[in-house]
Amino acid sequence: MVIRPIRLIFGLLIIFFSGTIAVPGQVGRAPPSPAAPALRMLRLVYTDYPPFTFQAPDGQPTGFSMEIAQQVAKHRGIALSYRRVDSIEAAIAAITSGAADLHPALAQTPDRAQALAFTAPIAQSFTTLHVAVTDSARFRNRNLAGATIGFVSKSATEPQVRAIPGAVVVEFPNNAALVAALAARQIDLALCGEDVFAYTLNQLGLPNRYTQIGDPLRRLDLSIALAKGQSPLVAELNVAIHDVLIQETYSNIYKKWFGPPPPFWTAQRIVLASAVFLVSVIIVSGFLIFRQRESARQLVLAQTRDNERLALEQAEQLAKSNAELAQKNAELETLVRVVSHDLRSPMVTVRGFAEMLDEALTSGNLAVATDASRRILRSTARLGEITDDLIDISRIERSELDITEVDLAGLLESVRHMLESQLAQAGARLILAGDVSSFRADARKTMRVVLNLVSNAIKYGCPEPGMTIEVSAAQFHLTDGRSITRICVADHGPGIDAAMHRDIFGVFVRAGPGPHSGSGLGLAIVEKIAQRHGGRAWVESSPGRGAAFYVEFLDTGLADTLGDHAA
Amino acid sequence: MMRIRYLLVEDNQDHADLIRAAFEKVPEPTLLAHVHDGEAAMAILRPPAIAHPRPDVVLLDINLPRMNGFQLLRAIKADQSLRRTPVVMLTTSRASRDVREAYESGANGYVCKPNGYSELCRMVGTLTDYWSRVNVNPY
Helix, strand or coil: CCCCHHHHHHHHHHHHHHCCCCCCCCCCCCCCCCCCCCCEEEEEEECCECCCEEECCCCCEECHHHHHHHHHHHHCCEEEEEEECCCHHHHHHHHHHCCCCEEEEEECCHHHHHHEEEEEEEEEEEEEEEEEHHHHHHHCCCCCCCCEEEEECCCCCHHHHHCCCCCEEEEECCHHHHHHHHHCCCCCEEEEEHHHHHHHHHHHCCCCCEEEEEEEEEEEEEEEEEECCCHHHHHHHHHHHHHHHHCHHHHHHHHHHHCCCCCCCCHHHHHHHHHHHHHHHHHHHHHHHHHHHHHHHHHHHHHHHHHHHHHHHHHHHHHHHHHHHHHHHHHHHHHHHHHHHHHHHHHHHHHHHHHHHHHHHHHCCHHHHHHHHHHHHHHHHHHHHHHHHHHHHHHHHHCCCCEEEEEHHHHHHHHHHHCHHHHHHHCCEEEECCCCCEEEEEHHHHHHHHHHHHHHHHHHHCCCCCCEEEEEEEEEECCCCCEEEEEEEEECCCCCCHHHCCHHHCCCCCCCCCCCCCCCCHHHHHHHHHHHCCCCEEEEECCCCCEEEEEEEECCCCCCCCCCCCC | CCCEEEEEECCCHHHHHHHHHHHHCCCCCEEEEEECCHHHHHHHHCCCCCCCCCCCEEEECCCCCCCCHHHHHHHHHHCCCCCCCCEEEEECCCCHHHHHHHHHCCCCEEEECCCCHHHHHHHHHHHHHHHHHHCCCCC
16 A cells, blocks of 8 residues: 555644654644644544455555545545554443544444434445345245354344344354355355445455345444534534545545456456366256256155245234234324314414404404404415425325426526425525536435425525525445435524434424415425435534535335444 | 403414404403413413412314423423413314323323304303313412
């Protein structure tokens, strides 16, 4: 690995400004020098977890997350010192005790969140069961009883793998050992991140003759971890992460670590494979002749087994549909309760002011009558809005996705046109940022997402004239050829309290009191559309620092493959 | 005759205006203070009582931004100096689980927002009549 000139320059600068020599693992915060502006220095601690973070043979820290973290630090003018430790526990202890400032790639888990603060995710890893293509038929119905499953000890997926009924679980010290064991057929299945699996195969020089079984067990969000109570720094790093993600830099680093491997079929390998093939044909033919006699007997046995399995599968299917039905019922019940409450509210207004209007007309008090009729009109408009949005929500669930190439600039122009008067009234400006110009999604639904988010940003994020709303898109590529488009709508308004971040996506929850209109269903619609695209929606914000709403679309018709998002 | 001081916690301005109009129709003298959310209500309820008289009755909506009605109700009933202040829920919800949660959290009454304005006036009249008899102002 080559020492990057940038890091060298940083090192020289640190030595120059601080007057001390930077020794990895022993560097403290640079003492403020009165003569020179303080150059900030953060102490990074890491573990060997290739390809995210590890020590290269030349002793330099490297890896995908390491490079991203270096870009993030560079972006904020922060210098880094490095220390390698043996275990995740040691790294967490270093951060919580104050011996180090950050770890570049920790998966966010509820346990860790108690002791650590996390930035926005900089990488995502889908942990999935990998199996040799030749074995995949055995596990097609996901019956893993009796299968030997390997995983890396103390990884975040341990509880899930231990919960698989009837499976034999084998621990491995690292991903390389795990993948090698799968290649040597010591285990049937290997549980690890998709990206990590592809990378490790590549590193071991093994051909990719593996496939995945079922949905990912878990989605891990890898983030920069800091000590609890470092909120200003987390917020600062989040800004930098956002900038790095929407730049070319992120894509380039991603391609470098997870891009397609060099072609496997060299001339030498073709000759070797042909020879192996010839020999195998001879062996297999011999074997087949022997097998034929055996197979007639086996056939009867297999048919009995198949019938049993079929019955079991049908029972499973039935249980699954029952569970789905129960969940739908519960959802419906909540919706009906909330809807009846929120529809009743404008009804109370209409009835009350209608009576008042009647009274005022009798007594000839025109001022009161005008006011009452205005309020009635406003409330009936709101009732209409709620009903329209409810119809929309049920449509999103039922209608097919119409996937086309969506042009972001054109879409934003339409949104600008539709919200022209609101934008003018708030004195707000709508800006297109980022370099992703088009992506594949359902154009009408995407328009609805951006329209709702921008309309919210005008209502809640632009309290005074002259403020801007930025819309951007970023794309991430998964190793299996799918890609994720992440749309961000950011404002610089008062921000949203962390306690509300989840609730605002519910039906009829509004971020604040006051004059804001709307059905209270806007974000629920946004989330439904994201989920329909196999993605998700969330907000990142803290009071006083604006709000950034993110929506992710998975770019294929495979809307149902993501499953559990509650990583 | 002593005026009954009501504190109305209601985020819907139309509803608050309707309730205020209904209060004006009641023959007994009342005072109505109106706030939009739980935090503002606490700011009125919490300061030293001697400085300014506290409300005699709190009228509380359930659906409020940030701190909802139940949370505010529990906060009032958990506060040693506030727990004797009667709290009447005034809400559009007729769901039995909301009624149950209200009483379990210490509410002194539960009133569904009526459908009509005249009904609202009657309801306010009854409320005022009732609290003018039973309420013993501790301050």
